[in-house]
Amino acid sequence: MAFLVVITGHMLRFTFNTDAITFTATALGGAVLLARVALAVGMRIIATFVESCALLLAASICAVSLTVLVSTLGLPYADPAMAAVDNVLLPFSWRQMVEALGPRHDLVTVMCAIYQSLNWQPFVLMAALAIKADELTVWRFAHAWCLALALSVAIFAIAPSVTAYVHYGINPSAMPALTVNAGWRPAEVLHAIRDGSLREVTTFGVPGLITFPSFHAAGAMLLAWGFSKIRPFGLIFVSLNVAMLPCIPAIGSHYFVDVIGGIIVAGTSLLASSTKRASSVRESASGKMINCGPAGASL
Secondary structure: OHHHHHHHHHHOOOEEOHHHHHHHHHHHHHHHHHHHHHHHOOOHHHHHHHHHHHHHHHHHHHHHHHHHHHHHHOOOOOHHHHHHHHHHHOOOOHHHHHHHHOOOHHHHHHHHHHHHHHHOHHHHHHHHHHHHOOHHHHHHHHHHHHHHHHHHHHHHHHOOOOOHHHHOOOOHHHOOOOOOOOOOHHHHHHHHHHOOOOOEEOOOOOOOOOOOOOHHHHHHHHHHHHHOOOOOHHHHHHHHHHHHHHHHHHHHOOOHHHHHHHHHHHHHHHHHHHHHHHHHHHHHHOOOOOEOOOOOOEO
16 A cells, blocks of 8 residues: 555655655554564564554555545546435435534534544554454454455545535534534545645645545444454443444434445455455465464464
């Protein structure tokens, strides 16, 4: 993904914010070096946690950069099609949902907190799995997370959207308690990319641009799967991620079909990681030593 960012960015004549990229690369490289040192001195829990977190951060940063670059394709926005699918699936309209939630400030505040928990949950999961010494699940989760990011970017490239709030012409004043600016800021960035006023690749300050499929939905399902391996503690987080799904449309400005798409992406990514795992197990059964992940865990 990083290779694609560099090559595509140069081809499209984007500039690169060298200060931000150097800082990010140094921090992530330092984390990997720390993990290698920790592994060398037998601190396997720390090695697994640090390196898996660095990998997830690197993949997420690359995915955001790729969404900026593929937005230059300028394909027609898919919002009318998404809205049409929602109208078939649901007995109520998107606007009716916003009108019902707008005055309920306390509820919207709680929904925002649940939605934003995706930002820190992966690190809690990595720490818990590392302490449990379940390295196979750590690297399968990391593998599925990276696959889900790549798949989401690929789909977004051919089905960009300006988000539901913008499509339906809903002003921020309709949701005064909404603290997540996923409804209007992405559309501003998309328009800036398309008119040529935004031509910089950076690692800071770029909002998530993907509407369909919802990566929040994909991430929630992957987290629920990961936390289901840690009982009974993990069941609290499984419930949290299930509760995240109904929050995604209003808080993340997603169409309902985006959530369905995200769930499918998560299932596909887990299936792909399962196939890789099954292949590795077959190699192990045939007498070969295999690697469970970058930290070097072997079966």
